[in-house]
Amino acid sequence: MVRTIGILIRKELDSAFNSWAIYTGYLLFFCICGFACWLSPGNVFTLGQAGMTPFFTVINWIAFFIIHALAMKSVADERRSGTLELLLTKPVTTFQLIAGKFCSYLIIIGIALFLTLPYYFTMTGLGSMDHGAVLLGYFGLILTSACYISIGLFASSAAKTPISAFFISLGTGLCFQVLFGLLANQIPFGPVANLFGFLSLPEHFESLNRGVLDTRDLFYFLSVIVLFLALAKLYINKYRH
Amino acid sequence: MDIVVENLSKSFGPQKAIDSISFQVKRGEVLGFLGPNGAGKTTTMKIISCFLFPDAGNVQVGNYSIRKHAAQIRQHIGYLPEHNPLYDEMNVIDFLQFIARIHNIPRYRITARILDMLRLCGLEKEKYKNIRELSKGYKQRVGLAQALIHDPEVVLLDEPTTGLDPNQIVEIREMIRTIGREKTIIFSSHLLTQVEATCNRVLIIHKGKIAADGTSAELRLTYTEKLLRLVVEGGNTEAVFNLLTGIPDVEDVEITEENSFRIQAGRNAPVEKDIFQLCEANGWYIKELVPIEERLEDIFRQVTQSS
Structure with missing residues (x-):
């Protein structure tokens, strides 16, 4: 079971790092990160303190766009080329297939985040840092990325072509990233406002980014991940009925 | 398995x-x-x-x-x-x-x-x-x-x-x-x-x-009619054709060339005997009387076009 997932992860990573797309993605990621951190008008030197909170918010937004582009091909492309049929007639379950893709994308994002560690070391040299907050910030980034990946996998399973998967996943992602927060602000009070507030992803990310670890946030992230991965599984199997 | x-x-x-x-x-x-x-x-x-x-x-x-x-x-x-x-x-x-x-x-x-x-x-x-x-x-x-x-x-x-x-x-x-x-x-x-x-x-x-x-042999037996190629000498093609169509078990006769015929009949009908007797009675002699093997293509076409 775990072994099969491991084989699938390795295959995904092999083919990902065999193409230029992933390196272009990384390059774009670091260019924007570098610009936002050191060169933009709101760069680290204007903050007046050594912290990575604004930097993490920028990373979060870049990851948001890059992950949808990364995940759009995952299932839709396999279904179109027929390799989904090839895999699912081998001893591979739909769950293992999804888990393999999910973990491999998480590893790709993890590598990108790992490579931003020099920023952290540089900033530690510039002033005193709240190391716990940085750690939780990274943890928060991994969790939000996992949410975007599961949304991307769901969209790719539901759509027929990668490009429609991209738009479905971007749309769903924007609901969690922007729309629910806006709605929560528009509705003055009451349970509906609370509900939208709870559904808004930045709310939960910001609290981790500030260095606050709350089980409600963890619960939120895990439920979003599980929900969309379950929907992905449902849609993959739907085409087989 | x-x-x-x-x-x-x-x-x-x-x-x-x-x-x-x-x-x-x-x-x-x-x-x-x-x-x-x-x-x-x-x-x-x-x-x-x-x-x-x-x-x-x-x-x-x-x-x-x-x-x-x-x-x-x-x-x-x-x-x-x-x-x-x-x-x-x-x-x-x-x-x-x-x-x-x-x-x-x-x-x-x-x-x-x-x-x-x-x-x-x-x-x-x-x-x-x-x-x-x-x-x-x-x-x-x-x-x-x-x-x-x-x-x-x-x-x-x-x-x-x-x-x-x-x-x-x-x-x-x-x-x-x-x-x-x-x-x-x-x-x-x-x-x-x-x-x-x-x-x-x-x-x-x-x-x-x-x-x-x-098996393809079984399919031939079940799904095909009996097909025979007959070549007769000593008679007029027209006359032979007319008499052949008169045999009760023969379903179809086709003139393929001068004195040569393609005969279709029911699988178990004794048409060979009838043909022989007919030729004997008219003084023709049979040069060839051979069954034509149906190919799988024909069976396939027959089976899939029937409905």
Whole structure:
């Protein structure tokens, strides 16, 4: 079971790092990160303190766009080329297939985040840092990325072509990233406002980014991940009925 | 492992792809699956390979049922899908290695199995190439190699010879025959001559139902009329024709050339005797009276055009 997932992860990573797309993605990621951190008008030197909170918010937004582009091909492309049929007639379950893709994308994002560690070391040299907050910030980034990946996998399973998967996943992602927060602000009070507030992803990310670890946030992230991965599984199997 | 298909049905929306079909394939048997496009061949194969779920009915592969033991069945089945999907960006060896590992082949046996497959499928020269760079025929060989790498007991091949040149077709046919001695093979094709040359048994499926089932010899007996070629000397063609049509059991007579006729009659009717007596009575002599063998093509056409 775990072994099969491991084989699938390795295959995904092999083919990902065999193409230029992933390196272009990384390059774009670091260019924007570098610009936002050191060169933009709101760069680290204007903050007046050594912290990575604004930097993490920028990373979060870049990851948001890059992950949808990364995940759009995952299932839709396999279904179109027929390799989904090839895999699912081998001893591979739909769950293992999804888990393999999910973990491999998480590893790709993890590598990108790992490579931003020099920023952290540089900033530690510039002033005193709240190391716990940085750690939780990274943890928060991994969790939000996992949410975007599961949304991307769901969209790719539901759509027929990668490009429609991209738009479905971007749309769903924007609901969690922007729309629910806006709605929560528009509705003055009451349970509906609370509900939208709870559904808004930045709310939960910001609290981790500030260095606050709350089980409600963890619960939120895990439920979003599980929900969309379950929907992905449902849609993959739907085409087989 | 035997395959037992019981009342299998599957619809896509309002269209019935297969409608309550049942058949059996025994170990050591090569079953040829024939039918016009859209007859339900691919759907049946997809169900047996546990990719699609049937609406009703069951498939038993050995002691495993597709409804309860899909995981075990997948382990024992080698399946080459119709359009031969492969990971184009991988090279041949990496791809086969990936498939071998997915099938849980022990690590120490993987290299040996890959080498066997490269040899069996004639891929030795192309083993380092990316699959994208291979010609259609070689891609098809990679498809076969991935279906056979784990030495499956049941092999399902959905049109394995499309896109191959005649030499390759013969090679693959030989291969199917060789592996078919110990395994259960279902193999679909449009090329009827091929099915006849390779398979022990033929199953013709039409509009989701089984239209004919048996060895090609049996099908000939069941589905064809008796066809005779008659060449008579010593009589006027017109006159012979008129008298031949008068024989009660003869269904159709056709003049193929001067003094030569094609006679169609009921399978069990004693027309040879009648023809002989007719010629004797008129003083003609029979130069040739031979049965014409019907080809599988004709049976196929007859069976699939009837409804």
